[in-house]
Amino acid sequence: MSIKPPPSNWFQAPSGNERLWIGLALMWCLIMFVMMPFWHLRGQQNSTGEAYAISPRDFQAQVEQFVERNQVGSEGHDPIVEPPPGGDAYLLARMWSWYPILQLQAGETYRLHISSLDIQHGFSLLPMNMNFQIIPGYDHVLTITPQAPGEYTIVCNEFCGIDHHRMIGKIIVK
Amino acid sequence: MNAADITNPASPGNNPESNPYALNESSRARTCDTTKLPVCFDAQRFIRLNAVLAVVFLLVGGIAALLLALTRWQTVHLLPADWFYRILTLHGFNMLIFWILFFEVAILYFCCTSLINARLYSRKVAWVSFGMMAAGALMVNGIILAGKADVLLTSYLPLLAHPLFYLGIIFMAVGTLIGVFNFFATLFMARRHKTYEGSVPLVTFGATAAAIIAVVTLLHGAIVMIPTFTYSMGWTAQPDPMWYRMIWWGLGHMSQQVNVCAMVAVWYLVATLAVGAKPLNEAVCRSAFVLYILFINIASAHHLLVDPGVGATWKIWNTSYAMYLAVLASMIHGFTVPASVEVAMRTKGYIKGIFGWVANLPWRNPAFSAVVLSLVIFGFIGGITGVTLGTQQINIIAHNTLRIPGHFHATVVGGTTLAFMGLAYYVVPLIFRRDYIWRSAARIQPWIFAGGITLMSFGMSFAGSMGVARRTWDIDPAGAVYGPPAHVMLGLAGIGGSLAFIGLLLFVLLTVGTLLFGRNNTGRAMESWGEPRDIGDAASVARKTDKEEHKTPGTLVLVLIFLAVFAVYYFANWKALADVWPVR
Numbered sequence: 050m051s052i053k054p055p056p057s058n059w060f061q062a063p064s065g066n067e068r069l070w071i072g073l074a075l076m077w078c079l080i081m082f083v084m085m086p087f088w089h090l091r092g093q094q095n096s097t098g099e100a101y102a103i104s105p106r107d108f109q110a111q112v113e114q115f116v117e118r119n120q121v122g123s124e125g126h127d128p129i130v131e132p133p134p135g136g137d138a139y140l141l142a143r144m145w146s147w148y149p150i151l152q153l154q155a156g157e158t159y160r161l162h163i164s165s166l167d168i169q170h171g172f173s174l175l176p177m178n179m180n181f182q183i184i185p186g187y188d189h190v191l192t193i194t195p196q197a198p199g200e201y202t203i204v205c206n207e208f209c210g211i212d213h214h215r216m217i218g219k220i221i222v223k
Numbered sequence: 224m225n226a227a228d229i230t231n232p233a234s235p236g237n238n239p240e241s242n243p244y245a246l247n248e249s250s251r252a253r254t255c256d257t258t259k260l261p262v263c264f265d266a267q268r269f270i271r272l273n274a275v276l277a278v279v280f281l282l283v284g285g286i287a288a289l290l291l292a293l294t295r296w297q298t299v300h301l302l303p304a305d306w307f308y309r310i311l312t313l314h315g316f317n318m319l320i321f322w323i324l325f326f327e328v329a330i331l332y333f334c335c336t337s338l339i340n341a342r343l344y345s346r347k348v349a350w351v352s353f354g355m356m357a358a359g360a361l362m363v364n365g366i367i368l369a370g371k372a373d374v375l376l377t378s379y380l381p382l383l384a385h386p387l388f389y390l391g392i393i394f395m396a397v398g399t400l401i402g403v404f405n406f407f408a409t410l411f412m413a414r415r416h417k418t419y420e421g422s423v424p425l426v427t428f429g430a431t432a433a434a435i436i437a438v439v440t441l442l443h444g445a446i447v448m449i450p451t452f453t454y455s456m457g458w459t460a461q462p463d464p465m466w467y468r469m470i471w472w473g474l475g476h477m478s479q480q481v482n483v484c485a486m487v488a489v490w491y492l493v494a495t496l497a498v499g500a501k502p503l504n505e506a507v508c509r510s511a512f513v514l515y516i517l518f519i520n521i522a523s524a525h526h527l528l529v530d531p532g533v534g535a536t537w538k539i540w541n542t543s544y545a546m547y548l549a550v551l552a553s554m555i556h557g558f559t560v561p562a563s564v565e566v567a568m569r570t571k572g573y574i575k576g577i578f579g580w581v582a583n584l585p586w587r588n589p590a591f592s593a594v595v596l597s598l599v600i601f602g603f604i605g606g607i608t609g610v611t612l613g614t615q616q617i618n619i620i621a622h623n624t625l626r627i628p629g630h631f632h633a634t635v636v637g638g639t640t641l642a643f644m645g646l647a648y649y650v651v652p653l654i655f656r657r658d659y660i661w662r663s664a665a666r667i668q669p670w671i672f673a674g675g676i677t678l679m680s681f682g683m684s685f686a687g688s689m690g691v692a693r694r695t696w697d698i699d700p701a702g703a704v705y706g707p708p709a710h711v712m713l714g715l716a717g718i719g720g721s722l723a724f725i726g727l728l729l730f731v732l733l734t735v736g737t738l739l740f741g742r743n744n745t746g747r748a749m750e751s752w753g754e755p756r757d758i759g760d761a762a763s764v765a766r767k768t769d770k771e772e773h774k775t776p777g778t779l780v781l782v783l784i785f786l787a788v789f790a791v792y793y794f795a796n797w798k799a800l801a802d803v804w805p806v807r
């Protein structure tokens with residue numbers, strides 16, 4: 050009875066099916082653990098959390114400089130900016146936009162710096178559905194390699210105020 | 224009788240007949256007419272108060288839930304944006320915090336009195352706890368509805384709410400902590416004055432595990448909420464947002480482990496009440512509870528898997544401690560609970576084949592069906608998705624999408640909430656002493672709620688796999704990235720959510736209706752929900768079960784199916800991850 054004190058000899062080793070199941074479950078738990086370090090060595094998709102402390106003001110200045118140096122066009126009010134292949138790219142999150150529009154080359158690897166000017170935002174790259182947290186004061190660096198050419202959408206997936214659902218950005222891959 | 228008892232002035236001395244701490248000898252207690260357990264009048268009063276308030280908050284959260292489900296269903300899109308986020312905040316607090324915590328305090332008071340024959344340590348302390356919790360909850364709800372705290376459950380800094388919002392949360396946390404203190408004090412007095420023999424029952428042990436984790440959890444709450452409160456008053460500087468996330472999830476995640484512990488304790492309790500189940504091996508069940516206590520401490524890490532500033536090694540270590548022992552604990556309970564039921568049924572004579580016992584289970588008992596559904600939904604949906612989404616790299620394709628609410632509505636709603644609803648089908652007759660009205664509706668209520676939540680969870684999970692974000696009022700500004708399939712999934716989630724709401728409303732109506740109009744059962748056993756009869760002649764059963772007693776082939780098949788489903792889902796997610804852009 051689980052609602053009565055147990056008999057005094059309650060402490061016994063598991064046996065039969067119960068022991069079998071505990072063994073199987075433990076093995077499965079170990080497999081699940083091993084997968085994570087394994088993927089760091091062999092897999093291509095990892096979140097290392099690489100980040101640097103930076104004030105929102107300084108980050109904004111870096112983004113402006115990046116845009117000035119590398120702008121290749123514009124769409125509406127938004128500059129389209131193409132970083133040097135293999136170089137650093139900057140993306141600013143703020144209520145409620147992503148700035149600027151990035152233009153990247155497929156197959157090249159970029160160091161993509163993302164930070165926020167105000168509150169927390171969520172970087173969600175569609176349609177791949179890749180998601181990273183963006184926090185003011187932290188320059189979050191994603192070392193990322195775009196694959197197929199096309200237009201990709203960034204949505205914000207951390208609640209950031211009344212127009213959160215309108216915080217949409219774009220990445221163009223050539 | 225040992226030395227401590229003789230030297231202890233408060234001890235009743237060597238006359239065990241007059242132990243003032245033992246319920247069965249106290250005038251402030253009664254004997255339950257159904258279970259013959261002693262019931263402490265003080266505990267009974269506070270179980271009633273806490274349970275009633277819990278159900279009130281469940282209703283508030285439920286109405287909010289319906290509004291949310293009908294808003295995220297893009298075709299209906301009921302609320303305006305500001306009210307969507309306000310109601311979402313209201314929903315999170317009333318469900319996850321108020322409904323769950325008030326009900327858990329009621330469970331704790333039951334487990335530390337009736338089950339170990341002890342009287343509640345202090346009525347005054349219980350009043351203070353109840354008063355603080357109620358005041359805190361009212362403050363939080365008032366501020367949210369006044370539109371001064373549209374910050375959602377997590378209230379991530381630098382989002383800022385009205386100071387009274389944080390103060391309300393602090394009240395709630397401290398009030399709960401005081402209730403937990405009352406629980407421990409009762410346990411301590413019971414042990415010291417020997418109100419029971421040997422070890423505490425398994426259900427009390429599980430409740431104790433929950434209470435221990437609750438203390439650590441609520442301390443995290445204090446650590447994070449107090450500086451946030453002083454910041455909101457303008458007295459101190461803003462805490463670092465990343466620090467806030469880490470400590471907040473120490474509160475937010477660990478409290479989920481409290482819920483799991485309490486839920487598992489309820490599984491064991493209801494299995495005992497409904498079919499007379501008894502654990503095969505108490506040591507295994509108890510060790511599994513201990514694993515929860517030891518290996519959950521910084522599992523808040525799995526909320527920070529794609530955060531900046533915390534490294535991969537830290538993330539991997541703290542999600543798994545190298546062997547996922549908290550997950551192991553749940554997998555053990557997932558075996559021991561059905562196995563105990565299987566053995567109980569086989570002992571009653573239902574020995575046909577592997578699954579003969581399953582057909583003869585008391586499916587018409589709503590408490591029992593609620594617990595079975597809770598176990599299945601928690602394990603097959605909530606557990607499998609939770610461990611997979613909490614895998615360090617897989618989180619990249621899940622973080623902050625609707626996959627997350629799809630997961631936790633299968634744990635804390637389909638699991639914990641449903642188990643608590645099931646328990647209510649005994650609490651009301653046994654503690655409030657009223658038999659349920661409209662019993663045929665009660666018998667189907669768990670199925671409606673479970674069906675609705677399952678459907679909603681599927682809809683949310685698939686929408687999330689297509690990239691639909693959680694906590695988002697409208698997905699159409701994103702343009703064509705969300706095609707018709709995503710809209711269909713949101714529709715399914717909306718339909719499932721509405722169905723779950725009907726199940727929830729039915730539960731509240733039945734329970735409140737019973738409190739008002741149910742037949743009083745004082746002086747007789749509660750009207751039975753129906754129990755499996757003993758079949759077959761005792762002699763042949765005895766012959767059979769002698770050999771078969773500890774054989775649990777049915778349960779073994781079930782858990783093996785579970786493991787297969789788990790493995791398929793887990794590796795399918797690695798495959799999906801391998802298809803996205805390389806990133807590090």
Ligand code: HEM
Binds near residue numbers: 323692723
């Ligand atoms: C009728 C039952 C329920 C329905 C239809 C329902 C529906 C929903 C919906 C539609 C959301 C919003 C998802 C989003 O857009 O991000 C949500 C969020 C949530 N629900 Fe429920 N829910 C129900 C019951 C519960 C219960 C019983 C609990 C807890 C015990 C719960 C806890 C939560 C939490 C914690 C959130 C997230 C709040 C936030 O993001 O701040 N829900 N629910």
Ligand SMILES: [Cu+2]
Binds near residue numbers: 170216
């Ligand atoms: Cu945003």
Ligand SMILES: [Cu+2]
Binds near residue numbers: 208210214216
């Ligand atoms: Cu946002």
